[in-house]
Each structure stands twice: as structure tokens, then as C-alpha cells.
Amino acid sequence: METNRYHRQILFAPIGESGQEKLSQSHVLIIGAGALGSSSAEALTRAGVGHITLIDRDYVEESNLQRQQLFSEKDMEQKMPKAIAARQRLSEVNSHVKIDAIVGDAEVDILRKIVPEADLIIDATDNFETRLLLNDMAQKYQKPWIYGAIVASYGVTFTVVPKKTPCLQCLQEYIPVNGATCDSVGVIQPVVQKVVSQQITEALKLLTGNEAALSGKIISFDLWNNEHVEIEVASLRKADCPSCSEKRSYPNLAYDSHLKTAVLCGRNTVQLRPQRKQTDLNEVAKELQKNNQIKLFQNPYLLSFEVDSFRIVLFQDGRALVHGTMDQMEAKNIYHRYLG
Amino acid sequence: MKITVNGNGLEVQEEVKHVKGLIDFLGLEDKPLIIEHNQQILQKEEHEKAVLENGDKVEIVHFVGGG
Numbered sequence: 001m002e003t004n005r006y007h008r009q010i011l012f013a014p015i016g017e018s019g020q021e022k023l024s025q026s027h028v029l030i031i032g033a034g035a036l037g038s039s040s041a042e043a044l045t046r047a048g049v050g051h052i053t054l055i056d057r058d059y060v061e062e063s064n065l066q067r068q069q070l071f072s073e074k075d076m077e078q079k080m081p082k083a084i085a086a087r088q089r090l091s092e093v094n095s096h097v098k099i100d101a102i103v104g105d106a107e108v109d110i111l112r113k114i115v116p117e118a119d120l121i122i123d124a125t126d127n128f129e130t131r132l133l134l135n136d137m138a139q140k141y142q143k144p145w146i147y148g149a150i151v152a153s154y155g156v157t158f159t160v161v162p163k164k165t166p167c168l169q170c171l172q173e174y175i176p177v178n179g180a181t182c183d184s185v186g187v188i189q190p191v192v193q194k195v196v197s198q199q200i201t202e203a204l205k206l207l208t209g210n211e212a213a214l215s216g217k218i219i220s221f222d223l224w225n226n227e228h229v230e231i232e233v234a235s236l237r238k239a240d241c242p243s244c245s246e247k248r249s250y251p252n253l254a255y256d257s258h259l260k261t262a263v264l265c266g267r268n269t270v271q272l273r274p275q276r277k278q279t280d281l282n283e284v285a286k287e288l289q290k291n292n293q294i295k296l297f298q299n300p301y302l303l304s305f306e307v308d309s310f311r312i313v314l315f316q317d318g319r320a321l322v323h324g325t326m327d328q329m330e331a332k333n334i335y336h337r338y339l340g
Numbered sequence: 341m342k343i344t345v346n347g348n349g350l351e352v353q354e355e356v357k358h359v360k361g362l363i364d365f366l367g368l369e370d371k372p373l374i375i376e377h378n379q380q381i382l383q384k385e386e387h388e389k390a391v392l393e394n395g396d397k398v399e400i401v402h403f404v405g406g407g
């Protein structure tokens with residue numbers, strides 16, 4: 001190993017030589033290689049984590065470049081899958097790190113293979129379905145994971161440690177149903193770095209045997225409005241939680257609970273049927289209208305909007321049709337981007 | 341009455357009497373919120389019982405999905 005590379009990090013007393021050695025033996029799974037995932041992956045790669053697995057189902061587009069630090073105009077022109085473009089850049093940054101790139105959904109079958117081998121999971125997803133799945137998987141294999149999310153100038157993060165903190169399922173009542181997403185209200189780049197700073201600092205503590213230094217709090221901030229909040233949430237751990245209590249059954253690992261998709265034959269359309277049913281179309285319309293690039297149509301039964309070359313129709317029972325594609329993965333991306 | 345919300349001082353009118361009133365005042369009534377009032381986490385049904393007094397501290401967090 002090079003002697004100088006991690007000198008400043010080793011000088012930092014809580015890490016030291018032994019912490020650096022632990023980092024080099026660690027395997028971190030990063031779910032999502034968008035804004036948060038890019039930044040987390042670069043930080044962990046520079047820090048000398050031994051093995052990183054990246055999962056992402058999207059490809060690089062022009063609007064990513066403002067905040068997704070691993071990607072270049074060339075990646076965009078080539079529509080490179082984010083996981084692949086990220087691996088390329090990361091291996092230039094630190095050739096000693098083993099980087100696995102998976103282009104696809106973070107599905108039960110994939111996670112079942114990776115999570116048992118990982119020391120830690122970093123959440124860099126853009127939706128709660130995946131987070132609830134990852135939460136159950138982390139509980140099942142007793143792995144810590146670090147929630148992170150951003151919208152506009154607001155960010156929020158929380159480290160879930162099995163048997164110690166509440167899990168995401170314990171906090172389920174606080175999960176927004178039609179939450180604003182980055183594409184309808186925008187996001188500024190510094191909030192990415194701020195959330196990732198929190199996530200990676202917590203990750204370094206966990207990976208170097210400094211659990212006692214973990215925050216134990218939900219931390220949120222609004223950079224534009226100069227707000228910083230920390231709330232101690234140990235009391236929100238639920239004694240009957242279906243994901244982390246004695247009575248756990250991991251409800252989000254059941255096949256039925258996933259976003260179901262079906263290609264509608266001959267219609268160049270994909271149907272999505274999410275877990276959460278009943279959609280307040282007016283609420284959705286209100287969120288969508290904040291983005292003046294979206295052309296909206298609404299009647300009492302459905303909401304239809306056009307964006308890029310797609311048309312999405314959302315029904316009250318929660319179903320969505322994505323016209324203009326027969327690629328299920330692409331339709332899921334569009335659904336989560338605009339409908340949370 | 342002057343209270344502190346998310347670390348910043350906030351002057352609120354007399355009609356804001358309890359935490360629920362504050363949430364309405366801030367226009368956050370539609371969001372699921374984790375709220376701490378003077379370092380005590382409140383359940384939703386407690387929002388209306390949590391009477392605000394001068395100098396109180398309220399911290400409000402909400403989850404978002406983007407990444």
C-alpha cells in the first residue's frame with residue numbers, strides 16, 4: 001500500500017492506522033448513483049474503502065450534470081449508465097479500490113446476494129419503496145444503513161443501526177405519500193454535499209469502530225433558509241415494528257409489495273402499480289404545476305401530463321401508465337421522478 | 341410571543357396558541373412531521389395540547405425522497 005496516500009486521514013486520531021486498515025477491509029454498498037450516490041462514492045473511494053458496490057438503474061442525462069459530480073458531458077452524450085460511468089471515474093480517482101457496478105433495480109434478489117457481504121449500506125435512492133426494501137434487508141442481515149435525501153435546499157439524514165435505533169419502518173407514519181421530488185421543485189448542488197458530509201462521516205465512524213461517536217439523531221437542514229435541526233428519535237423505536245422488533249416479518253421483502261410493472265402489448269406503454277394505493281390527483285397536480293415545463297391535463301378520474309417524449313396517465317387508484325416506452329425500468333424511473 | 345423554530349427566532353401572533361396552531365401558521369399542515377417541543381417529541385394527537393409559551397423551542401423535521 002502507498003504510504004502517503006491516506007496520511008492526513010491516519011493523522012486524524014479517531015481513525016489512525018488501525019481505522020485505515022479497517023477501511024481497506026470494508027465493503028460498502030451504495031444504492032443509487034445519482035447526486036448523493038456520486039458524491040458518497042467519490043468520498044469513500046478517496047478514503048480508501050476496500051470494496052464498493054454501486055447499484056443504479058438510470059443513465060446520464062444533461063440535467064444530471066449540475067450536481068452529479070462523477071459525470072461528464074461525454075457520459076451524457078453517450079447515455080452511459082450511471083453505475084458504469086461512476087465506476088470508470090472512481091477507478092481513475094483510486095485504482096486500489098474494487099468497484100462493482102450493477103445497472104439495474106435494487107431488487108430483493110440482487111440485494112440478497114450483496115447485503116450479507118457488505119459492512120454498511122448507503123442510501124442514495126430517490127424513492128421510499130426502495131428505502132423500505134433496503135431497510136428490511138438491512139434488518140434481516142443486521143447491517144447499518146444511512147438514510148439521506150434532498151429536495152430544493154433541504155436535506156435530511158439518519159443512521160439506522162439494528163437493535164439500537166428506530167428503523168425506517170418504525171418511522172413509517174412520517175414518510176410522505178406524494179412527497180415533492182427533485183424534478184418538480186429542483187435542487188441545488190450544495191445540499192448534496194451537506195447530506196453526503198453527514199452520511200460519510202457517520203459511515204467512517206461505523207467502518208473504523210467508532211460507533212460511540214454516531215449521532216443517533218435525525219439531522220435536517222435547509223441551507224437557503226439557514227436552518228439546522230437535530231432530533232433525538234430513540235423514543236420512536238416501535239416495540240411491535242414489523243421490520244425490527246421481535247415480531248418482525250419483513251413486509252417489504254414480499255414480492256407483492258414491490259412496484260409491479262407490466263408492458264402493455266402493442267401500445268408502447270408500461271403500466272405501474274405501486275404499493276401505496278389511492279392517489280389524491282389534486283395534490284399531485286399541485287406538485288406538478290410547480291414545474292412549468294410540464295403540460296397538465298386533468299379530469300375527475302385521471303391526471304395526464306406530457307414530459308419529454310412521454311405521456312404519463314395517473315389514476316385515482318394509484319395506477320400509472322407511461323406512454324412512449326416499453327422498457328419497464330425506464331417507466332419506473334419516470335414514475336418515481338414525477339410522482340415520488 | 342417569541343419562540344424559536346428550527347434554531348431561528350420567530351414572532352407569532354396571539355392566535356397561535358399551541359403546536360398545531362404553529363404548524364398551520366407555517367403552512368405545514370399537510371406534511372407528516374416529526375416535532376420536538378422543548379426537547380420532547382410529540383405524537384400527532386399531542387400537537388393541540390402542546391401549549392406554546394414565550395421562549396419555547398420547537399424543532400420540526402420532515403422526510404423527503406429525492407437523492
Ligand SMILES: [Zn+2]
Nearest residue numbers: 167170241244
Ligand atoms: Zn423498526
